[in-house]
Amino acid sequence: MFITKFLEDIGRYFILMGEVFRRPDNLRMYWIAFARDLYTLGVKSLGLVCIISIFVGAVVTLQTALNLENPIIPKYYIAIATRESIILEFSPTMISLILAGKVVYNNASTLGTMRVSVQIDALEVMGVKSASYLIMPKIAACLIFNPVLIVLSMFLGIVGGYFAGSITGMISSTEFIDGLQMDYRPFYIYYALVKTVVFAFIITTVSAYYGYYVKGGAVEVGENSTKAVVSSSLVLIVANYIITQLLLS
Amino acid sequence: MIRVENVQKSFGDNHVLKGIDATFLEGRTNLIIGKSGSGKTVFLKCLLGLHDTDEGIIDYDGRILSEMSKEQRRKLRLELGMVFQGSALFDSLTVEENVSFPLKMFTNKSKAEIAERTNFCLNRVRIENANHLFPAEISGGMQKRVAIARAIVMNPKYLFCDEPNSGLDPKTAMVIDELIKEITEEFNITTVINTHDMNSVLQVGDNIIFLADGKKVWEGTKEEVITTDNEEMVNFVFSSELFKKIRRAARKEQNLP
Numbered sequence: 001m002f003i004t005k006f007l008e009d010i011g012r013y014f015i016l017m018g019e020v021f022r023r024p025d026n027l028r029m030y031w032i033a034f035a036r037d038l039y040t041l042g043v044k045s046l047g048l049v050c051i052i053s054i055f056v057g058a059v060v061t062l063q064t065a066l067n068l069e070n071p072i073i074p075k076y077y078i079a080i081a082t083r084e085s086i087i088l089e090f091s092p093t094m095i096s097l098i099l100a101g102k103v104v105y106n107n108a109s110t111l112g113t114m115r116v117s118v119q120i121d122a123l124e125v126m127g128v129k130s131a132s133y134l135i136m137p138k139i140a141a142c143l144i145f146n147p148v149l150i151v152l153s154m155f156l157g158i159v160g161g162y163f164a165g166s167i168t169g170m171i172s173s174t175e176f177i178d179g180l181q182m183d184y185r186p187f188y189i190y191y192a193l194v195k196t197v198v199f200a201f202i203i204t205t206v207s208a209y210y211g212y213y214v215k216g217g218a219v220e221v222g223e224n225s226t227k228a229v230v231s232s233s234l235v236l237i238v239a240n241y242i243i244t245q246l247l248l249s
Numbered sequence: 250m251i252r253v254e255n256v257q258k259s260f261g262d263n264h265v266l267k268g269i270d271a272t273f274l275e276g277r278t279n280l281i282i283g284k285s286g287s288g289k290t291v292f293l294k295c296l297l298g299l300h301d302t303d304e305g306i307i308d309y310d311g312r313i314l315s316e317m318s319k320e321q322r323r324k325l326r327l328e329l330g331m332v333f334q335g336s337a338l339f340d341s342l343t344v345e346e347n348v349s350f351p352l353k354m355f356t357n358k359s360k361a362e363i364a365e366r367t368n369f370c371l372n373r374v375r376i377e378n379a380n381h382l383f384p385a386e387i388s389g390g391m392q393k394r395v396a397i398a399r400a401i402v403m404n405p406k407y408l409f410c411d412e413p414n415s416g417l418d419p420k421t422a423m424v425i426d427e428l429i430k431e432i433t434e435e436f437n438i439t440t441v442i443n444t445h446d447m448n449s450v451l452q453v454g455d456n457i458i459f460l461a462d463g464k465k466v467w468e469g470t471k472e473e474v475i476t477t478d479n480e481e482m483v484n485f486v487f488s489s490e491l492f493k494k495i496r497r498a499a500r501k502e503q504n505l506p
């Protein structure tokens with residue numbers, strides 16, 4: 001029972017993707033929708049991402065410093081540890097999960113509302129490729145803007161760590177900067193960005209799937225939006241494991 | 250002209266349409282009437298291709314819907330307009346943006362041309378000074394009229410309306426009916442309207458099809474509604490005692506028993 005439902009979901013998800021990636025009728029209209037989605041899904045998340053990143057960066061540095069209070073271990077290890085945990089995991093995965101909550105709920109409920117108030121049927125009857133017109137711009141907006149958010153988050157996380165270290169006197173600014181430059185691997189950034197892009201795709205398409213196929217009314221829209229958040233978070237965490245296995249081991 | 254032959258549609262065990270034949274002519278307001286739940290909306294959705302039929306032929310001036318490719322169906326849809334039961338306006342767009350949406354999506358018209366056509370259609374349905382309001386900010390009757398404006402903005406050959414006057418007061422309902430009839434005749438559109446409103450039937454029914462239990466039970470014009478002896482039809486349209494009296498009076502005038 002559960003298995004058949006699962007397989008059916010997967011099948012319908014791929015059918016929807018087939019509908020989404022179709023040639024736009026009018027690029028200008030897609031462009032306008034893209035700009036709007038870039039604003040609602042991306043720009044509007046900037047504040048949240050900035051604040052979380054600075055504070056989590058600070059906390060990571062302080063916790064690492066407290067755990068490395070051993071005279072044999074050089075202080076700059078604190079900076080290295082902060083850098084690695086932020087670039088490898090905190091920014092790409094945690095921030096994507098936080099965005100998943102926000103973006104997924106937004107996508108699923110907007111599409112769901114359009115479905116139950118027959119606005120999607122209205123588009124279809126006009127001859128508009130509704131799945132493509134409504135969903136493709138959202139995917140494009142997140143694929144382009146999430147990496148920007150993540151890189152910003154990495155930068156601010158490290159800045160947060162830097163200030164927390166100096167203010168508390170746990171690690172001096174020169175030691176911190178020395179540490180940041182030590183044993184630096186650009187590949188980690190590449191790995192983080194690959195994750196970010198895959199996660200952005202998961203977030204937007206899973207949410208679209210749950211919203212686009214809603215049946216019923218306001219209650220079902222709410223239920224499906226919640227399901228969308230849960231499912232996309234689960235898929236994201238599994239994908240995180242697979243990508244890490246593929247790229248880092 | 251739209252020709253329908255033996256259209257059947259089931260949802261699981263629920264056999265909603267059990268073989269319907271009909272012809273809808275251009276320049277006419279064709280009415281589909283029937284009790285709530287008799288399958289009017291399902292029938293309209295079959296015509297539009299929003300539901301696939303299980304059986305039967307739907308023929309748009311020689312083009313058979315079931316034989317068309319996805320792309321051909323999309324092309325056909327550019328020739329048709331639809332007014333949904335709940336108006337289905339895009340709630341994130343203003344009145345003006347709703348009406349101009351199909352033009353922006355499917356034509357290369359300039360801004361000025363789009364504005365002109367949009368205002369023409371809004372004027373046609375007598376909407377004034379509401380261009381920049383959102384659907385939530387206008388009344389139900391106005392929403393219906395905006396939906397009609399949006400449906401005719403691309404100069405459709407076929408117009409479908411699902412209960413265009415439900416939820417409106419009798420006077421406004423009549424205005425909407427008359428408006429659809431005028432537009433139909435003015436632009437020679439093949440119009441199909443779902444309704445269970447007796448006023449509409451007697452006001453604009455050029456060609457009326459009565460559905461009951463998934464079948465066509467009666468067919469005729471609004472004049473024939475008065476003269477018919479089909480009991481089911483008479484009971485449906487003249488449901489109250491008062492209406493029955495009116496019918497008897499009308500028949501007397503025409504020297505009918």
Ligand SMILES: Nc1ncnc2c1ncn2[C@@H]1O[C@H](COP(=O)(O)OP(=O)(O)OP(=O)(O)O)[C@@H](O)[C@H]1O
Nearest residue numbers: 260263265283284285286287288289290291292445
């Ligand atoms: N998508 C669907 N899935 C399953 N059953 C459906 C679906 N749409 C309609 N039905 C069923 O088809 C029957 C006819 O419904 P329909 O909406 O066409 O009635 P209607 O004549 O338009 O009624 P109303 O005047 O109230 O709008 C009902 O029994 C309904 O339950």
Ligand SMILES: [Mg+2]
Nearest residue numbers: 289290334411
């Ligand atoms: Mg209906």
